[in-house]
Structure formats: structure tokens, C-alpha cells
Amino acid sequence: MRRPSLQSLLPFLRWLPTTSRKTLGNDALVGLTGAILALPQSIAYALIAGLPPEYGLYAAIVPVIIASLWGSSWHLICGPTAAISIVLFTSVSPLAKPGSDDFVALILLLSFIAGLFQWLLGLMRFGALVNFVSHSVVLGFTLGAAVVIALGQLPNLLGIDIPSQKTALSTVVNISQHLGESDWRSIGLATFTLAVSLLCKQLWPRSPALLISLVAGSLAVAALPQLLGHVTLVSPFEGKLPPLVWLDFDLENVLQLLPAAIACGMLGLVTSLSIARSLATKSQQFLDANQEVRAQGLSNIIGPWFSGSLSAGSFTRSALNLQAGARSPLAGVFSAILVALFALFGAQLIEHIPLPCMAAGILLICWGLLDIAGVKALYRVSRSEFLVMLLTLTATLVMELQTAIYAGVLASLFFYLKRTSQPRVKFWQDGDEELLRVEGSIFFGACHYLQQIIQRSRGERVIIDAHHVNFIDYAGIEMLHQEARRLRGQKRSLILRRARPQVIEEIQKLQGAEQCPVIFED
Known part of the structure; x- marks a missing residue:
């Protein structure tokens, strides 16, 4: 040391x-x-x-x-x-x-x-x-x-x-x-x-x-x-x-x-x-x-x-x-x-x-x-952050101040988690292929949202463009494996395209590269 x-x-x-x-x-x-x-x-x-x-x-x-x-x-x-x-x-x-x-x-x-x-x-x-x-x-x-x-x-x-x-x-x-x-x-x-x-x-x-x-x-x-x-x-x-x-x-x-x-x-x-x-x-x-x-x-x-x-x-x-x-x-x-x-x-x-x-x-x-200019700027830029500010202000007036700080932090985290739990997904249909471009992390908070989107897909090849996915946790990996096996039972396939090397490595750890039900494409 x-x-x-x-x-x-x-x-x-x-x-x-x-x-x-x-x-x-x-x-x-x-x-x-x-x-x-x-x-x-x-x-x-x-x-x-x-x-x-x-x-x-x-x-x-x-x-x-x-x-x-x-x-x-x-x-x-x-x-x-x-x-x-x-x-x-x-x-x-x-x-x-x-x-x-x-x-x-x-x-x-x-x-x-x-x-x-x-x-x-x-x-x-x-x-x-x-x-x-x-x-x-x-x-x-x-x-x-x-x-x-x-x-x-x-x-x-x-x-x-x-x-x-x-x-x-x-x-x-x-x-x-x-x-x-x-x-x-x-x-x-x-x-x-x-x-x-x-x-x-x-x-x-x-x-x-x-x-x-x-x-x-x-x-x-x-x-x-x-x-x-x-x-x-x-x-x-x-x-x-x-x-x-x-x-x-x-x-x-x-x-x-x-x-x-x-x-x-x-x-x-x-x-x-x-x-x-x-x-x-x-x-x-x-x-x-x-x-x-x-x-x-x-x-x-x-x-x-x-x-x-x-x-x-x-x-x-x-x-x-x-x-x-x-x-x-x-x-x-x-x-x-x-x-x-x-x-x-x-x-x-x-x-x-x-x-x-x-x-x-x-x-x-x-x-x-009193930062009035800051309040106006916050209102123009982000309504959710403006709501967090109002909640913190209200808590400060009706609660003890140290409790108000915690209330503000919890409100801020709530809106952050709500936003990240629904990553942006764009759709394309090309014949029997359905392309989903995911912009965000695949983690426990977003799994249910993404799983519903995959389950509503109708293409024989469900392709997830994962180029913008920087992080995936165990819950996300388990969800992809589960959906890949379900689609395989329907003679369909789940494909991750342009996934980053660290994301591929994490997904393959669960069952090994040979048994992984998810297909990877460049």
C-alpha cells in the first residue's frame, strides 16, 4: 500500500x-x-x-x-x-x-x-x-x-x-x-x-x-x-x-x-x-x-x-x-x-x-x-425537476428542515428512477424482422417495461439494437434469457445487435456462451 x-x-x-x-x-x-x-x-x-x-x-x-x-x-x-x-x-x-x-x-x-x-x-x-x-x-x-x-x-x-x-x-x-x-x-x-x-x-x-x-x-x-x-x-x-x-x-x-x-x-x-x-x-x-x-x-x-x-x-x-x-x-x-x-x-x-x-x-x-431566475429557468427546462423543487419547498414549510431535505432527495430519486425505468425505445418493422432500439440501461427497474415491449413484438426475429445500452444487471440478464427461451419455443428468436463487449460478456456469464439463448449480431 x-x-x-x-x-x-x-x-x-x-x-x-x-x-x-x-x-x-x-x-x-x-x-x-x-x-x-x-x-x-x-x-x-x-x-x-x-x-x-x-x-x-x-x-x-x-x-x-x-x-x-x-x-x-x-x-x-x-x-x-x-x-x-x-x-x-x-x-x-x-x-x-x-x-x-x-x-x-x-x-x-x-x-x-x-x-x-x-x-x-x-x-x-x-x-x-x-x-x-x-x-x-x-x-x-x-x-x-x-x-x-x-x-x-x-x-x-x-x-x-x-x-x-x-x-x-x-x-x-x-x-x-x-x-x-x-x-x-x-x-x-x-x-x-x-x-x-x-x-x-x-x-x-x-x-x-x-x-x-x-x-x-x-x-x-x-x-x-x-x-x-x-x-x-x-x-x-x-x-x-x-x-x-x-x-x-x-x-x-x-x-x-x-x-x-x-x-x-x-x-x-x-x-x-x-x-x-x-x-x-x-x-x-x-x-x-x-x-x-x-x-x-x-x-x-x-x-x-x-x-x-x-x-x-x-x-x-x-x-x-x-x-x-x-x-x-x-x-x-x-x-x-x-x-x-x-x-x-x-x-x-x-x-x-x-x-x-x-x-x-x-x-x-x-x-x-430567493433565486427567482433559477426557479423560472427550472420551470422552462424540466417540469419534473420543478415539481421536486415545489415538493421540497412545501416540505420545508410544513415539516422540520432536516426532514424536508430527506423528502426532497426521495422525491428527486423517485422521478429519476421513474425516468430510467422507462428507457426510450424506437420501433422498426422490416418484413419478418422487428427492430427495437433501446436507449438506456437494462436494469431491475426497467425489466418489466422492456419485457412487456418484447412480449408485444410480432416479428419472427425480434432484434434489439443494444448499441446505446451501457449497463445490464442480473435482473436484466435473466429477463433476456427468459424472453429468448420463450421466443425459441415459438420458433422465433431474440437477437442483440451491436451490443457492447461488456454487455455480451455479462449476458453470457449466466449459462455460458454455448448455452446462451440470446443471439448476438454485429
């Missing part, structure tokens, strides 16, 4: 020697831009996940460094994301009170289990498994998650205190029962924050609009204490680097969290690889999917020991990384270091952020998740 090379264990050694003072300075500047964007987003995602705000910063430090150094993509930036955060919240909130020490411990344990699952997939080179989570499932889940997140932030925006709910429908019902308790000043402050952010995007598209709007909202509260002094602020925390924690591997907790951890792990991989592939196409960079999967897993295995919750690719930060001209993954490392410095020295600034302002910022993030 060949021993792994040092570069396979430490893949950053492949590109690190090529860095220069110029590229180092450029990546540091890009990292600063990324950190400015990451600060408000990370805090917002921590609140979505039910975590104290500092844990959003922690998730944007160690996991980001590990994923940047061990990954394959030069531009992918990881960290807490909206979709992952809402799944973490809905998975763990039934087990512990959000924000409590037990809740945090369970979130970190779930992150570790998800990371271990990801790393094992990459180690066994099973990174292609994430392809079973189709784009339509991701699109439907993302749309649903945006709605769920937005509904979850409405109480903060309205200034009312109500318990969190497991599903979007129950959240709507709960909010409607407390609308009369809404605080118009909280609503006004949130509206002001939204207006500032939208104005910044209009006048200065590349500005950190979310950060500017949060500062503006905080200054408004400070300037008008008699009017806005009662508005709830983000919980204060002590400024420090990510603390080391000891994970509690209680068997009962592990078993309870395992289904959600696998769902989160798959969702994180699909998101990260989709973003990485998109960026690699634009930058003409080679992407090693299995290395990227291992890097994602490693970041989520190590991150929880440094108080980092589950990390995945961030499209906004990754796209900014590419557009700003990052030359290497060091841009992500610099971004994480700068976030760490803010966590250490700027923590007191966070406790001045009003919750309605943060809720307004999260609503803007949710709006950015």
Missing part, C-alpha cells in the same frame, strides 16, 4: 511556496474586505441558530482557516450560513433551550458528527454522493429556508417576545395571535435599518451595506434614548478568542442528533461544492471534489473543539473573494484572523446593536436567498 505523500496530507504545501510579497499583500486586503462582510453576517447567523452572538464569530475563525488551507478551491470561503443555521436551530431546539449551555453543547456535538460524516465520505472518495441531492432540491430548500428564517425574525422586528416554533406554519399562527402586542418603535427602527441598507446598495453597490445599516441603527438608539431606549439589544459577551471546549459524546445525544447531522453534512457539502464548482468554472481552476469534501469534514471535526458550529461555503463571501482578486486561499485565512481580532478587541461594540436592526439585516439576507 502506497504511503500518502506530505503534500496529500498538507495540500497547502502545493501552492504556499508560490506566494510572493505582492500576492500576500493583495490577499490580506481581500481578507479585510471579507472580514467586514463576515462580521454582521456571522452574528446574524448565530442568532438564527439560537446561539449567543459570539459563536457566530467563533464559527468564522478556526473552521475557515482549516477549510482554506486543506481545500482544493482557491476562492471558496466557509463559515456559518443561513440555511445551516436554521437547520441547526430546528434540530436542537426541541432538546434544549436556545442559547443555554446545553444547547450550545448539542450544537457543537452535532457539528462534529456532521464533520466526521463529511470527512469519511471524502476519505472513501464518495464525494460524488452529494450529487444525489439535486439542484432542484437545494433550490427548493433554500427558498423554504429563506421563508422560515424570515418568519423566525419577525418577532424581533415587531418587538414581541414569543417562543420559537418547529415549523413555518406554527410560527405564522403564533405570530398572528400576538400581532396586537407589536411595538411600533421597533418596527420603525427596523424600517430605518432596511432603508439605510438599500440606499447604500443603490449608491455604493460594493459597500458593506449590512454593517453600515447596523451602525446607523445603533447610533439612532444611542441618539434617542427616550424614544428608543426600551428596544432590546444583542446580548453582551466577553471579548476573547474561541475557547477550547470538551465535547460530551453521550450515546443518547449522539443517536438523537445523528439523522440531523447527516442531513446537515450533506446540505453543507452540496452547498460548498456547488459554489466551488461555479467559482472554478469562472477562474479556470482545477477542483478536486474529494479533497474539498475532506477539507469540509476536517474543518467541522476540528472547529467544534474551538467553539465553532457547523461551517459550509458562503456564496456571498466566496463571490466577493473572487471578484476582489484573491490570489490564493490565504485570503480566507486573513479574513479569519481579522474576525478573531474583532472577537478579541471589538466585542463591546456588538452589545449596542438593537435586535430589530439585526432582524432587518437578516431579512435582507433572506431576500438574497
